[in-house]
Amino acid sequence: MARSAAAAGTTRVSLALVLALLLVASPQYADALTCGQVLSFISQCVAYSRTGGAAPPEGCCSGVKGLNAAAKLTPDRKTACDCLKKAAAGISGIKPDVVAAIPGKCGVSIPYVISASTDCSKVH
Known part of the structure; x- marks a missing residue:
């Protein structure tokens, strides 16, 4: 059970990083x-x-x-x-x-x- 909670936390962090990268790469946020x-x-x-x-x-x-x-x-x-x-x-x-x-x-x-x-x- 501890392993699945840790995996869920890692998944959330990974998802947050992907979303942040998409926002930064989005044309409306470009230089x-x-x-x-x-x-x-x-x-x-x-x-x-x-x-x-x-x-x-x-x-x-x-x-x-x-x-x-x-x-x-x-x-x-x-x-x-x-x-x-x-x-x-x-x-x-x-x-x-x-x-x-x-x-x-x-x-x-x-x-x-x-x-x-x-x-x-x-x-x-």
Whole structure:
């Protein structure tokens, strides 16, 4: 009888550890998106944002698509918005109309315009 009580205790502890690991591995508990990651995604768009042209380079569009996929939760979308807003205001020589058009030219729909005047608190 003592053996079965000990086995039941071990089973409960094992179950608790498995549940804790599942919670930690769950996407809603994963690390939040950072500005560094956002800037890494869009790094290949900077030169295009200064010149424009028919279409953004493939690397730019793959970065925009990757960022869009990474920013699924509202806090991540707000972070992405804030970082893009700061980048739009802080990178010299970029053309605001070119920057605003990049997501659409890459086939990505985002719920805000990338601009230095965007109110990121309204992003959902």
